[in-house]
Structures are given as C-alpha cells and as structure tokens.
Amino acid sequence: MAHCELRETSFDPWQLLAEWTAAQQGASRYGATAVFVGTMRDFNEGDAVTGMYLEHYPGMTERQLEQIMQDAIREWHLDDALIVHRVGEILPAESIVLVAVWSAHRAEAFTACRHIMETLKHNAPFWKRETLIDGSSRWVERNTAG
Amino acid sequence: MQVKVLFFAGLRERLGKADVALELPGTATVLEVWQQATGGETLPANVLVSINQVYAELSASVADGDEVAFFPPVTGG
Numbered sequence: 001m002a003h004c005e006l007r008e009t010s011f012d013p014w015q016l017l018a019e020w021t022a023a024q025q026g027a028s029r030y031g032a033t034a035v036f037v038g039t040m041r042d043f044n045e046g047d048a049v050t051g052m053y054l055e056h057y058p059g060m061t062e063r064q065l066e067q068i069m070q071d072a073i074r075e076w077h078l079d080d081a082l083i084v085h086r087v088g089e090i091l092p093a094e095s096i097v098l099v100a101v102w103s104a105h106r107a108e109a110f111t112a113c114r115h116i117m118e119t120l121k122h123n124a125p126f127w128k129r130e131t132l133i134d135g136s137s138r139w140v141e142r143n144t145a146g
Numbered sequence: 147m148q149v150k151v152l153f154f155a156g157l158r159e160r161l162g163k164a165d166v167a168l169e170l171p172g173t174a175t176v177l178e179v180w181q182q183a184t185g186g187e188t189l190p191a192n193v194l195v196s197i198n199q200v201y202a203e204l205s206a207s208v209a210d211g212d213e214v215a216f217f218p219p220v221t222g223g
Contacts, residue, residue, distance in 0.1 A: 022198060055155050056222075059199050096223070117223060125196075126220055126223070129156075
C-alpha cells in the first residue's frame with residue numbers, strides 16, 4: 001500500500017526499500033521501479049555547510065505529501081509508491097528524501113518519480129536553515145534549478 | 147470571528163512570533179488577516195498562504211475558526 005511519512009531521525013533509504021519490497025511479497029504486476037534519494041550536501045552556494053535544520057508545517061506537510069503521491073498514482077497508474085522525508089536536525093551525507101514508485105512500464109515510473117520530486121520541492125511546506133562552517137546559520141532562499 | 151494565524155521559518159523569525167489568535171469583526175480576506183496579525187508589516191512579495199492547511203490566495207475570504215498560515219517559498223527535498 002502506498003505510503004508517505006516524515007522522519008525525525010536518520011534513515012537508510014536502501015534498507016527501507018529492501019523492507020518495502022520484501023513486504024510486497026514478490027508482486028509481479030509491476031515491471032519498473034524508479035527511485036530518487038536526496039542527500040544532504042556539505043556545500044551550498046559556494047559555502048561549506050556543516051548541518052541543517054529542516055522545519056515543516058505539521059499537518060499541512062503530511063497532507064501535501066499524501067496529495068502529491070495520490071495524484072501521481074492516479075495520473076500514471078502506479079502500482080505502488082513510497083515517500084519518506086526527514087525533518088529536524090540533519091547532517092551532511094544523511095538522506096533527506098526517498099521517493100520510490102512502481103509501475104508496469106519504465107516511462108510511467110521515470111516520469112512519476114521525477115514529477116513527485118519536483119512537485120514536492122515546489123509545494124510541500126519544508127524550510128531549510130543551514131549552518132555554515134563559521135557557526136552562523138541562514139535560511140535557504142530558494143531551490144536549485146534541478 | 148476568531149482566526150488562528152501561523153508564521154513559519156524566516157518569516158516567523160523576522161516577525162518575532164510563531165502564532166497569533168485574532169478576533170475580527172465581520173468578514174476578512176487573507177490580506178486583511180496579515181495586516182491585523184502583523185500590525186501593518188509590509189507583506190513580502192514571495193509569501194505563500196494557506197487556509198486550513200490548503201494553499202490559498204491573498205484575496206480569499208477567511209471564516210470563523212480558520213487557521214491561516216504565512217510562509218516563505220518552500221525549500222524541501
């Protein structure tokens with residue numbers, strides 16, 4: 001069953017995927033799986049970044065993720081979908097977001113995975129405040145182009 | 147009518163408050179809620195708005211018991 005959730009602690013996206021596919025019990029209706037993992041970089045806009053705080057809007061963030069996922073399932077006839085997103089304090093190299101989709105064919109899987117990520121970046125209420133190497137912090141003003 | 151107003155991220159820090167409970171006479175738009183809740187602060191050009199956790203326009207009408215939120219462009223993912 002499609003699922004989305006927020007996590008306050010670090011997670012291993014590959015372990016989650018292994019658990020998820022094990023729970024699918026060898027389902028053979030899908031022929032394509034597309035996965036995106038977003039990881040925290042140790043640099044941004046030319047500066048070294050040592051950490052990040054990810055704020056969200058409790059309630060609205062979950063609603064937005066659920067809506068983005070359900071819209072994609074409907075539009076691309078996905079067999080399954082999974083979105084996991086971190087909130088709170090995050091360190092470089094930790095995973096920020098996992099998006100995985102399962103469909104009959106690759107075109108739908110690739111397109112839906114990309115669409116979910118781009119829509120999430122534009123619509124889901126999350127805000128990053130990054131800490132720089134000198135200890136100062138700043139809000140990230142905008143997303144990178146892609 | 148009573149309206150709950152929320153501010154997030156850099157906007158919350160700039161205004162120095164996370165939430166405001168407003169008591170308004172009659173009807174109000176989102177823009178009027180902003181003016182009341184901030185004491186007439188200039189509205190940031192790129193601000194995003196939601197009513198009851200659904201995106202809304204500044205011209206939208208607010209009803210009794212609504213939760214209205216103002217926040218900067220989102221940067222998740």
